[in-house]
Amino acid sequence: xxxxxxxxxxxxxxxxxxxxxxxxxxxxxxxxxxxxxxxxxxxxxxxxxxxxxxxxxxxxxxxxxxxxxxxxxxxxxxxxxxxxxxxxxxxxxxxxxxxxxxxxxxxxxxxxxxxxxxxxxxxxxxxxxxxxxxxxxxxxxxxxxxxxxxxxxxxxxxxxxxxxxxxxxxxxxxxxxxxxxxxxxxxxxxxxxxxxxxxxxxxxxxxxxxxxxxxxxxxxxxxxxxxxxxxxxxxxxxxxxxxxxxxxxxxxxxxxxxxxxxxxxxxxxxxxxxxxxxxxxxxxxxxxxxxxxxxxxxxxxxxxxxxxxxxxxxxxxxxxxxxxxxxxxxxxxxxxxxxxxxxxxxxxxxxxxxxxxxxxxxxxxxxxxxxxxxxxxxxxxxxxxxxxxxxxxxxxxxxxxxxxxxxxxxxxxxxxxxxxxxxxxxxxxxxxxxxxxxxxxxxxxxxxxxxxxxxxxxxxxxxxxxxxxxxxxxxxxxxxxxxxxxxxxxxxxxxxxxxxxxxxxxxxxxxxxxx
Amino acid sequence: xxxxxxxxxxxxxxxxxxxxxxxxxxxxxxxxxxxxxxxxxxxxxxxxxxxxxxxxxxxxxxxxxxxxxxxxxxxxxxxxxxxxxxxxxxxxxxxxxxxxxxxxxxxxxxxxxxxxxxxxxxxxxxxxxxxxxxxxxxxxxxxxxxxxxxxxxxxxxxxxxxxxxxxxxxxxxxxxxxxxxxxxxxxxxxxxxxxxxxxxxxxxxxxxxxxxxxxxxxxxxxxxxxxxxxxxxxxxxxxxxxxxxxxxxxxxxxxxxxxxxxxxxxxxxxxxxxxxxxxxxxxxxxxxxxxxxxxxxxxxxxxxxxxxxxxxxxxxxxxxxxxxxxxxxxxxxxxxxxxxxxxxxxxxxxxxxxxxxxxxxxxxxxxxxxxxxxxxxxxxxxxxxxxxxxxxxxxxxxxxxxxxx
Numbered sequence: 001x002x003x004x005x006x007x008x009x010x011x012x013x014x015x016x017x018x019x020x021x022x023x024x025x026x027x028x029x030x031x032x033x034x035x036x037x038x039x040x041x042x043x044x045x046x047x048x049x050x051x052x053x054x055x056x057x058x059x060x061x062x063x064x065x066x067x068x069x070x071x072x073x074x075x076x077x078x079x080x081x082x083x084x085x086x087x088x089x090x091x092x093x094x095x096x097x098x099x100x101x102x103x104x105x106x107x108x109x110x111x112x113x114x115x116x117x118x119x120x121x122x123x124x125x126x127x128x129x130x131x132x133x134x135x136x137x138x139x140x141x142x143x144x145x146x147x148x149x150x151x152x153x154x155x156x157x158x159x160x161x162x163x164x165x166x167x168x169x170x171x172x173x174x175x176x177x178x179x180x181x182x183x184x185x186x187x188x189x190x191x192x193x194x195x196x197x198x199x200x201x202x203x204x205x206x207x208x209x210x211x212x213x214x215x216x217x218x219x220x221x222x223x224x225x226x227x228x229x230x231x232x233x234x235x236x237x238x239x240x241x242x243x244x245x246x247x248x249x250x251x252x253x254x255x256x257x258x259x260x261x262x263x264x265x266x267x268x269x270x271x272x273x274x275x276x277x278x279x280x281x282x283x284x285x286x287x288x289x290x291x292x293x294x295x296x297x298x299x300x301x302x303x304x305x306x307x308x309x310x311x312x313x314x315x316x317x318x319x320x321x322x323x324x325x326x327x328x329x330x331x332x333x334x335x336x337x338x339x340x341x342x343x344x345x346x347x348x349x350x351x352x353x354x355x356x357x358x359x360x361x362x363x364x365x366x367x368x369x370x371x372x373x374x375x376x377x378x379x380x381x382x383x384x385x386x387x388x389x390x391x392x393x394x395x396x397x398x399x400x401x402x403x404x405x406x407x408x409x410x411x412x413x414x415x416x417x418x419x420x421x422x423x424x425x426x427x428x429x430x431x432x433x434x435x436x437x438x439x440x441x442x443x444x445x446x447x448x449x450x451x452x453x454x455x456x457x458x459x460x461x462x463x464x465x466x467x468x469x470x471x472x473x474x475x476x477x478x479x480x481x482x483x484x485x486x487x488x489x490x491x492x493x494x495x496x497x498x499x500x501x502x503x504x505x506x507x508x509x510x511x512x513x514x515x
Numbered sequence: 516x517x518x519x520x521x522x523x524x525x526x527x528x529x530x531x532x533x534x535x536x537x538x539x540x541x542x543x544x545x546x547x548x549x550x551x552x553x554x555x556x557x558x559x560x561x562x563x564x565x566x567x568x569x570x571x572x573x574x575x576x577x578x579x580x581x582x583x584x585x586x587x588x589x590x591x592x593x594x595x596x597x598x599x600x601x602x603x604x605x606x607x608x609x610x611x612x613x614x615x616x617x618x619x620x621x622x623x624x625x626x627x628x629x630x631x632x633x634x635x636x637x638x639x640x641x642x643x644x645x646x647x648x649x650x651x652x653x654x655x656x657x658x659x660x661x662x663x664x665x666x667x668x669x670x671x672x673x674x675x676x677x678x679x680x681x682x683x684x685x686x687x688x689x690x691x692x693x694x695x696x697x698x699x700x701x702x703x704x705x706x707x708x709x710x711x712x713x714x715x716x717x718x719x720x721x722x723x724x725x726x727x728x729x730x731x732x733x734x735x736x737x738x739x740x741x742x743x744x745x746x747x748x749x750x751x752x753x754x755x756x757x758x759x760x761x762x763x764x765x766x767x768x769x770x771x772x773x774x775x776x777x778x779x780x781x782x783x784x785x786x787x788x789x790x791x792x793x794x795x796x797x798x799x800x801x802x803x804x805x806x807x808x809x810x811x812x813x814x815x816x817x818x819x820x821x822x823x824x825x826x827x828x829x830x831x832x833x834x835x836x837x838x839x840x841x842x843x844x845x846x847x848x849x850x851x852x853x854x855x856x857x858x859x860x861x862x863x864x865x866x867x868x869x870x871x872x873x874x875x876x877x878x879x880x881x882x883x884x885x886x887x888x889x890x891x892x893x894x895x896x897x898x899x900x901x902x903x904x905x906x907x908x909x910x911x912x913x914x915x916x917x918x919x920x
Contacts, residue, residue: 162910387548387768389775390761395891397765397778401539401547407806410537414763415804416896417797420879422903429845460908471854474877475846477903481516488516490908493856500860501908505518507874509835509902512806514536514826 018069026069033063068122075125076118078110080133085147087115087126094123099165099450111168112142113156120157152438152464155492158499159462163444169437169461174485296325296332408513422506426482435476437461437483441490460490467495477504518904521872523825523834531829535572536806539764547766551757553776556788558757558769560750569750569767574808574827575760576752583828587748594714596737601714609715609740613638616743634743641712641739713742753811754785754792755799762892763800782892791851793889794841794878795820801876801900802837809837817869818862835874836866844882863907877901 018026040049077090089108093101100114110118116138118124126133133141143153148168159166291313294306306323314320358364366372390397398414399405405413440458442450461484465472472480472491480489491502539547549565551558560566560576566585569575578585590602604612613634620630714737752760760767761781768775776784786792795811802809802823809821810828813836822833841849866873879899888894 159910164910387775389777390765390768393777393779395762395778395782395893397761398763399539399765401764401766404540407536410539411804411806414800417801417804418899419801420899420901422901425846465856467856469856471856471859473846473848474840474842474879474901474903478846484516486516493860495856499910501910502859502863503904503906503908504875505516505904505906507518507520507902507904509802509805509807509823510520512825514533514806 017072023069026067029066070122074123076123078115078124078126080115080126080128080141082128082141085112085144086110087112087142090127096123099452102452112147113153116142116153117157117160148438149464151466151494154494154497155462155464155499156439159439159441164459165442165444165450165455166462167440167442167455167458169440171437171483174483296328408511411511411513419508421508422478422481426478429475429479432476432479435463435465435472435480437480437489438464440487458487460488462490462492464492464494467493472504481506518906521834523831524870525831526829529830531827533826533830536826537764538569538572538575538760539766547764549760549767551752551767551769553769553771553784558752558754560752561747566748566750569752569760574810574824575756576750577812578748579751580746580748585748585750587746589713589742589746594737596714596739601712601739603714603716603737605716609713609743612743619744637741637743639740641741713740714738715740754789755796755809755811758782758785758796758892759800759803763803779891783890786889791839791841793894794851795839797878797895797898797900798837798839798876800895817871818865819873822871823874833871836871837874837876838862840875840877842877842879844880846877846879859905860907863905867907873905875903875905877903 040053043049074094076092076094078087079090080087087110089101089110093108096114096118097108100118101108101110103109110124115124115126116135119126119133119135119138126138128137128141139150143150148156156166291310306325308320308322311319362375363372366375386400386402398416399410439462440455441460441462442455443459461480463480477489488503488505491504493500493502538549547568549560549569550562551560551565559579560569566576566578570578570584576585577583578587580587588602590604590608592603593600594603595601616637617630617634620633621627625633716737757767757769758781761769762778769781770776771784785796789795798821799809799811802821808824808827810824810833811821813819813822813833817836819836820839821837823835823837824833825831838852841851843849863873877900879901881897884894884897888897
């Protein structure tokens with residue numbers, strides 16, 4: 001630091017090392033940001049106003065034209081590698097390594113946008129061909145169509161300055177719906193390479209994690225068993241005594257170092273067989289077509305008692321006798337019609353009147369079936385009084401006000417238009433180049449315990465667009481919704497440096513019935 | 516990722532009672548047969564009973580002389596006079612209305628002498644017994660008193676090529692028009708006669724200057740007179756509301772030149788009137804079938820197609836501002852209302868300032884929907900509705916800590 005450069009003006013352009021007096025001046029300069037003061041709403045051509053404006057303008061100008069001074073020791077050195085479009089660190093990384101950068105081949109790398117951001121912060125100095133890059137160089141080289149665009153970088157910088165953790169979006173890291181159902185954590189790091197997994201004792205190759213949640217293992221046992229089709233005992237077999245099996249299996253699993261889920265078929269059977277001496281149906285498949293299951297609801301004549309089932313179908317130690325189902329069969333297939341006394345009276349009247357149809361003079365006058373039908377229609381409309389222009393045409397109203405319904409059923413009756421959600425019909429759509437998710441954003445509070453290898457679920461996904469560009473239509477919204485899973489998509493709209501964020505979220509209006 | 520539902524905000528003071536969600540009754544005895552006319556591309560309901568029921572049960576429509584509820588009345592002040600409850604107008608207003616009647620009569624070709632004769636006869640004080648004989652609120656029928664009036668001065672029945680405010684129907688004069696809120700008798704004793712009568716405050720001009728005369732109520736003289744010009748208020752229904760009442764509930768009939776229109780005719784008429792009728796009707800129908808009350812006419816105030824209310828405008832503030840968009844099968848916009856980020860940002864700001872949420876309602880048309888199918892309302896079952904909430908996210912730290920996106 002004490003080196004003195006020559007006072008040659010030609011070299012002063014590249015002189016980054018300050019004399020002591022310059023350094024002192026730089027360190028002790030005022031750090032205050034000029035106060036803006038009250039806004040003036042219209043120009044009033046007064047000297048005072050002009051003076052005030054000039055003063056604040058000059059303050060801002062001097063602030064922005066300030067040169068930044070940094071300790072050389074604080075700057076992390078790095079080199080730019082254009083072939084890979086990454087920046088390789090030469091000296092050890094600072095605190096930023098917690099949330100930015102990645103390791104590969106034993107070396108530390110930074111993505112170009114991260115490097116540019118750190119350069120602007122004054123933490124990093126990037127060299128290319130042994131020459132340090134200026135900020136302008138950084139903008140020109142690091143931002144391109146292969147890396148990130150200027151708009152995207154502006155959003156990146158904005159969010160990082162507010163403290164968020166911003167990573168590039170990796171579509172392959174989105175778990176499939178099935179994996180999400182099982183609540184599997186992501187097993188890939190930022191650079192997209194799978195982490196090294198500890199081997200676990202399992203006959204079938206499936207990614208396991210080091211969790212031993214008993215709850216999950218039971219349910220997953222059932223679920224996975226239903227899906228797998230090779231020779232394993234059916235789910236029903238396991239449901240009868242899950243607890244006992246679980247106890248044994250968890251004992252074996254905790255014995256494992258990584259505690260992987262060792263509840264696979266082979267292990268289960270081993271557990272079971274080690275305890276139960278009877279080897280009933282070990283790995284034989286059950287033929288369901290030959291096992292008769294009694295149909296208690298059928299109207300065909302079945303005997304009133306069920307024979308006892310085959311003991312080979314039952315878990316060991318269980319004996320079931322003959323079952324008497326006579327009372328049960330009497331209770332099913334019954335229909336009870338509850339009529340009030342008024343309705344009963346009406347029903348009786350109708351039955352009485354039915355016998356008189358032939359004595360009706362008008363009916364006797366009808367010569368054929370068509371005339372009879374017309375007579376009935378006329379009578380119907382007369383006694384109902386329904387307006388003919390509504391009811392006797394091609395399209396009739398959805399509801400007849402003469403047949404009152406409670407509100408909820410009425411609303412259901414008139415619901416002819418179906419609602420849909422964002423993910424419906426997405427598979428038909430082709431990918432579009434216009435709209436894509438750029439970044440995954442994580443909340444700033446989690447910086448302390450943030451792990452680059454396992455960042456967790458992002459707070460949101462960012463899609464960057466320009467203010468002069470189009471607004472996403474439903475097609476774009478649907479495409480992005482399918483890419484994102486259950487993380488909200490935020491549109492960052494850039495207007496020459498001013499950024500606004502908008503979200504378009506799926507919504508279902510709830511049914512509101514006020515009785 | 517589903518947007519969360521925020522409960523609607525109740526209004527601070529609720530003056531009204533909730534009658535029913537829709538104007539179809541739960542009891543089979545009451546009839547729900549309402550009648551509306553299609554006049555000059557507007558759907559108007561004229562019968563005061565129908566107006567009350569359609570508005571009170573579901574908040575359909577708007578009174579043409581009122582802000583929302585059709586409660587136009589000749590005066591805000593009603594008083595009791597010899598057992599009758601009547602509106603009070605000042606002398607100057609009464610004379611003004613007499614002048615209107617005179618102008619209408621002269622326009623019909625009567626000479627000045629005949630006009631002044633009629634007016635003098637009209638401005639005679641009326642006995643309270645005559646009014647009471649007429650009975651309370653003749654419902655569209657012709658009462659003996661008005662019949663006598665009609666024979667005397669037939670020209671008072673103003674023809675229909677006058678102002679649309681005036682009652683064009685010669686049969687029902689002042690007896691049937693007004694939808695004023697004289698629907699409920701405040702007391703059982705005083706009778707509320709039809710709107711053909713007013714109480715004229717004879718020293719009305721003095722009253723405004725001299726406050727002492729006002730305090731002494733005995734000094735004021737009220738005279739019972741005929742109402743020279745009776746202004747009746749109608750209920751105006753938007754095309755979506757009218758079609759909903761006709762098609763979904765079957766309780767309204769729309770007449771054009773005294774002929775009732777069938778559903779298909781009405782559909783086609785409305786389609787020719789409003790180019791995007793199908794989309795906006797589909798959205799309206801969807802919201803109504805979820806039990807919410809969509810009110811149109813928010814365009815001038817909030818820049819959107821509908822405002823959604825829970826239960827009705829008097830009870831809750833509107834929760835959502837809805838913009839209706841039409842998309843085809845591949846979910847591409849046909850841009851009923853093309854948005855730019857600037858206009859979307861502006862609309863979002865306005866909506867946030869009035870504490871509502873902006874909702875885009877996309878009506879999805881399948882690709883195989885032909886023109887022929889669009890001619891009938893049966894095509895509605897093939898449409899689908901997608902609701903999307905638009906909201907702004909503020910990236911600064913304080914906001915992020917408070918709630919999720």
